[in-house]
Amino acid sequence: MENLNQPQPVAKAARTAPEKKSFSIGALIDRFLAVISSVPFGIILLVILLTLAMIGMLIQQQELDTFATYFASLTPAERAIYGRLGFFDVYHAGYFNFLLLLLSLNIILASIDYFPKAWKNMRRKKLTASPGFTQTLRIKHDPIELPQFSREALAERAKEAAKALQYKVKVTDKDNRTTIFAERGAWNRMGAYAVHVSLLTVFAGGMLTSLKSHQGGMWVQTGKTDDKMMRNVFNLDQVGQQALELPFTVEGLDIRQTLVDKTKFIDSGNTLDWFTKVKITDKQTNKTEEALIHMNKPYDYRGYRMFQASTQEMGGARNVKLRVTPEGGGAAQEIEIPLNGDAQLADGTKVHYIEFVPDFVLTPQGQVDSSSGQYNNPSAHLELTKPTGEKSRVWTFGEQFQKQVDNDPALKSRLMPPNGPKFVLLDFEKASQAHMLSIQYDPGANWFYLGSAMLCASLFGVFFFSHQRLWIVCEDGKVYMGGDANRNRLGFEDRIKRIAARIQGVTPTENEA
């Protein structure tokens, strides 16, 4: 920030002072501190970090999905050089973090170094000035001559004009002159320090994240429970997985997908949102709570944050609608059952919906399989429990395929019990078979948020306001004006002109605030 009549900072003065030709440790430390606290050193660090960040952009990083293909396309020499220099994971390289630390240290030390000067600039109020002084300032106004007015009258006009433009005004009479010292936005001098404190808070958050955070994924299926998340471990083009145990269990209660067009497939191009409802059970306290997680709506539990990350593009059904004809004939009944849920038939038989296969097929070995993820031949697997306690399982299909099964005794005997009610799959609510939850433990995130909020506020304060100081010197029949602003000098010029106009009796009509 450009300041008026700024004294040199202490460290700079120390650097430029004649040095004794000794090699004392104290002198060495002083010199070292002078270097790492200097702004030029900070700029050099910025440029190095900028260059490394560019390298990280241009050379694919090992966490990317396409890294294996990229790595295979490199020559052995490129692989060796980039690998040695840590360019495949540059943002996690030791030297990168060291440079970030050094930059933090530079910001702290440089701020300490420059703070007294800024503080002095903010606090110092030069309350008296001469006409000559006003004309040496960066922005000055031509002297205004109004011979018909006394000094007091001009001072009053000047004071009111400055106040109208929201300046804080101090009036001092001395040596037959009245000096009006008008100032606004003095706090702006502290803005840069607020920005740097915010940045340090962000860095602290980042450091905590890199040291203490862990993240993984967990597949959730309705009715299944898990207490581990799987974390990817990268080693160049090799990706391994590591299981991390959580202090709670996650049970899938419901998986739901809202679609743009319900007649089309469940791919992301036809999806409005994915919803995962889970029950979380704390291993320590055994307390349970239900959570609904969907896109951009994570759920926080004991410092862990769960996100809707991805889905399996294998057609599933959240619930099925079935037509049931009793074993001995009679009126058909329609029932709707949620996945992993039950329904009861008129004869007391309990029907449990176990699983869904979107493109039903029997393998040559006689195993049930899905020939694709698409809903080409949907089928629901049910478990029936008669009032007597006798259990059996049945595969149900749409009307057309059900007829084929009925006409093929061998197939029929494989897929359903010889006796029992007849089922036809009428409809179902499309959803994925499984959702992937991303689970993150990050104690640095809150620090990051705090630093970010401070950064936005302080940058707004710094760049959209300015510290303006204006000296108006009134003598009998004459007014002199000059001042400076650390930013927005064009706006400051306009204000001076408006004040001058008011002193001359021209009252602008606009809202000057």
Added chain:
Amino acid sequence: MSQAVKSINATTPQLDLRRPAILNYLPALLPILGAILMVLARRQMGAGNFIDDGSLIVIALLCFITAAAMHLTDLYAPMQGLQKAGLWIASLGFFFNLSSWLVRWVNMGDREGWRRMTDHDGVYHTWWFFSYVPFANLYDLSLAFAFGAALTMLLIEHRPNTRFVGALSLPLICLVLILAIFIGSEINHLQPVLDSYWRPIHVGVASLSYGIALVSFAIAVMFLIKDGVKAEAMGIFTSLFTLINLVVFSKAFSFSTLSFSLNPGVPGAGEGGATVFVRHLRAPLPGVGPFVAISALLLLIVVACFTVYVLKQNDAMRRWGHWALRGSIVAQIVGLGVLFYQIKSIRGLSVPFASVAPQQLLELGKQAVGRMQAGTMSVEQLVGVANQVLQDNNGKMVFDVKSNPVELAALITSLVLSLVIVLFSLQPERLRAGLPSLEKLDSLIYKTVGAAFAGIAILLVTGAIWANESWGKYWGWDPKETGALVAWLAYAAYLHTRIAHGWSGRRSAYFALLGFLLVIFTYLGVSYLLPGMHSYAE
């Protein structure tokens, strides 16, 4: 630059002090009001009875081109009426640009029946109309980038003596809109991950920050002109920009075969009858390549001649350089003419299997079967798939400007840059006289860079918060976020060099140029060249 005392007086006011200050901002404010009325009219009248957003953006472009011509003319031959007309036509362009974007907002909602405004329990939320804010792809961002820059320019131009800013800002805004038109205004399905209220905040801040950066770039160029930097020195860099683009980034031009090729498309193959472009397959457009080669060769001569002129003040070299530049402009215009003629006229294109390079066939096969399945297939199988794709589309393919929007926009940018250099080399003293003082220009650069710096910081922060809500980590070193960080660091370096070394003037202007080039790299280069979360790269 010196810390000269600035003397001002009330006899030559920059502003009419009797006039309400708000009136000075009318060219920036009225279009916003007008655009709101326009979108309300669109809601009332329905899509069928209203002009579509694609047409509005073409009208906006025409207004900006006219306003740019007026601003440039005013620099050489200042005229009060012309300056005002230029300002108000730019204001009209801003109105159409913003209206197009707002109408698109309604179109997006209507397309889905505003279904996103209802939550999973069926409850309707009025304020969820933000779900349809048009920030879904690079087209939307380009529209907002252009009106962000236009708004910044109009706000700065509220003072009569800053009305030079549009002379260079407006041509740049035109280029952004040309790119948008090439990308195409089709509305795509919004991915669920993007359906967050952070999207309008984050992308909105991005477009405004990019817009401010564009204006700071334009002022920095003006500063360099005023400070005596020769148009020929600038010509070296603009010519190198074109050459580097052709040699390094563009996949369209081949120096070995002197051919210019684009991705062909299959009309009607996509959703709603849209053209599907066959990525990884390039088909040459007859007659274009030689003109591109000639213009590149002439630009190479321009670089050589102007370099000798700048270093040794050799006037003959200056003349030769200008002849080469003008020759290159002619070659570029003819090349572009042939290119657009071929794009329009070639129909029912076939691409013989034998003419496609093996690597292209492999990538084409991978694209056809999907990356996951491609991993399980042999090279021969993938080539077989590619052959099948070519046979299936035999005689069905066409060319379209939307197939390679960035490469085509880069060609037009090269032409505009060459024209600007020729223009700036004509009567440079007159041009300099038309610009305000160095101090004022420097102050404007500082002001705009400061605002861009704050804007990009907020962009990074809002992006990080959104990423933490969606992806579970606030910083992932994704190329786009790293790109924005790099641009921010460049601007930080600009601000700190002012503090540490009192750097202002020419060196500061160079930093402002660098900052905007990095912004452009983030906006386009990262999206199209590098893989990542924000990538449109294949």
